[in-house]
Amino acid sequence: MEMSLVAWAFIMVAFMVIVVFFKKIPIAYAMMVGPFAISILMGNSIDDTMGFFLESFNNTMKSAGLMIIFAMLYFGMLTETGFFNRIGGAVFKLMKGKINIWAVMIMTVVLAAIGMLTATIASAYLVVFPLMLVFYEKMNFDKRSALILVTTVCAAMCFLPWGIGMALNATFAGVEIMELMVEVLPISVVFIPAIILQIIYFGQEHKRKGGLMKIQLSDEEMNELTKKKTDDGQRDMFVVNVIIFIACMVALVCGVPTYLIFMIGAMITMMINFPTPDKQGPVLGKLNGQIMGILVMLIGVSMYIGIFSSTGMVSALGEFLYESCPEPMLRYFHIILLAVAVIVIRFIPFQFYNSLLPLIVTIGGTVGLSPAFVVAAYVNNVCLGTGSSPMNATTYVGTGLLNIDVNDYAKKAVPIQTVTNVLIIIVCLVLGFM
Numbered sequence: 001m002e003m004s005l006v007a008w009a010f011i012m013v014a015f016m017v018i019v020v021f022f023k024k025i026p027i028a029y030a031m032m033v034g035p036f037a038i039s040i041l042m043g044n045s046i047d048d049t050m051g052f053f054l055e056s057f058n059n060t061m062k063s064a065g066l067m068i069i070f071a072m073l074y075f076g077m078l079t080e081t082g083f084f085n086r087i088g089g090a091v092f093k094l095m096k097g098k099i100n101i102w103a104v105m106i107m108t109v110v111l112a113a114i115g116m117l118t119a120t121i122a123s124a125y126l127v128v129f130p131l132m133l134v135f136y137e138k139m140n141f142d143k144r145s146a147l148i149l150v151t152t153v154c155a156a157m158c159f160l161p162w163g164i165g166m167a168l169n170a171t172f173a174g175v176e177i178m179e180l181m182v183e184v185l186p187i188s189v190v191f192i193p194a195i196i197l198q199i200i201y202f203g204q205e206h207k208r209k210g211g212l213m214k215i216q217l218s219d220e221e222m223n224e225l226t227k228k229k230t231d232d233g234q235r236d237m238f239v240v241n242v243i244i245f246i247a248c249m250v251a252l253v254c255g256v257p258t259y260l261i262f263m264i265g266a267m268i269t270m271m272i273n274f275p276t277p278d279k280q281g282p283v284l285g286k287l288n289g290q291i292m293g294i295l296v297m298l299i300g301v302s303m304y305i306g307i308f309s310s311t312g313m314v315s316a317l318g319e320f321l322y323e324s325c326p327e328p329m330l331r332y333f334h335i336i337l338l339a340v341a342v343i344v345i346r347f348i349p350f351q352f353y354n355s356l357l358p359l360i361v362t363i364g365g366t367v368g369l370s371p372a373f374v375v376a377a378y379v380n381n382v383c384l385g386t387g388s389s390p391m392n393a394t395t396y397v398g399t400g401l402l403n404i405d406v407n408d409y410a411k412k413a414v415p416i417q418t419v420t421n422v423l424i425i426i427v428c429l430v431l432g433f434m
Contacts, residue, residue: 056306119163
């Protein structure tokens with residue numbers, strides 16, 4: 001039975017690899033139809049299969065889906081008012097119209113670290129990209145690189161004890177959060193040179209591709225950026241929009257449900273900036289297409305994750321990997337799994353690693369490794385995989401804000417983050433942190 005589940009798991013993964021490679025079927029629909037068909041072939045009824053999907057979809061919508069939809073609506077409306085262009089223009093003016101690509105990337109990193117103080121990756125995306133998008137576009141900087149860079153910063157900040165990731169990992173390890181944080185902090189420090197290397201790499205790549213290394217805006221261009229985006233004599237609501245934006249960010253830090261923040265923020269922003277139906281219609285029509293595309297993808301992700309997890313394929317695959325590991329390599333079992341995490345999570349839901357943690361802790365205990373030491377390796381580095389994967393709902397926040405294709409992003413992110421992951425593991429092994 002177990003081998004049968006393992007076989008089905010490999011079929012699921014192979015199906016997704018083929019879909020991604022040949023690009024003949026939209027991936028969202030492939031994730032709906034393929035896993036559904038596999039579940040039926042496994043002997044599950046249609047009702048059971050839909051139950052797997054609905055449970056996963058409900059969890060996805062609760063954890064990220066509603067937040068993504070309302071955040072996209074809010075930030076989309078704010079963008080239509082010219083809010084972020086004016087902020088970007090003000091920064092340009094402060095710098096007398098001069099800025100270089102290194103400053104853009106450093107600003108991106110700093111804002112990401114500030115945004116990640118909420119211990120929520122989606123919040124970091126929401127803080128960084130609406131503000132920085134104007135700079136990426138002015139300098140023709142690859143927006144995929146920006147998302148990779150922010151994801152790496154978020155991974156480095158995963159040591160924060162109030163984050164859900166730390167809470168889950170501490171639970172799996174059966175240790176106190178502060179005990180786990182002591183083991184995680186040195187690994188987080190190792191991320192700093194990795195972030196610097198990524199900045200250097202992306203800067204050189206940008207130069208090689210002929211991107212602008214620095215720009216000098218004329219007075220006319222700066223005025224164009226900073227001017228109000230209103231018509232028909234409508235009042236300039238920029239100051240009011242700033243107050244609403246700050247209120248939303250404060251509410252994020254205070255722990256108010258994220259979807260509620262952006263639902264209310266979107267409603268108020270629409271009423272203030274687009275007070276009549278004839279003004280609201282074009283804006284909503286433009287945003288509805290983006291939101292519908294994200295919703296379809298969330299449905300596909302939920303079907304894939306639901307079938308993969310609820311049918312027992314995830315746990316069966318974990319047992320199979322353990323049984324396949326030679327005994328002399330048990331000391332490094334958790335490291336071997338971690339080294340391939342970015343590639344694995346590209347095609348298998350990251351919950352696969354969560355489900356394996358109790359098993360990994362047990363194996364580590366047989367060779368004298370403490371639970372906190374074993375689990376600490378996964379807190380930061382698995383984030384590199386989740387932030388690079390279309391199987392993770394939060395990824396759609398970043399790609400949606402930057403208006404880039406999620407699979408095109410994953411194609412670039414997975415190789416870079418795999419190298420980053422392996423380099424961090426090697427350094428941590430040498431220093432004794434893993």
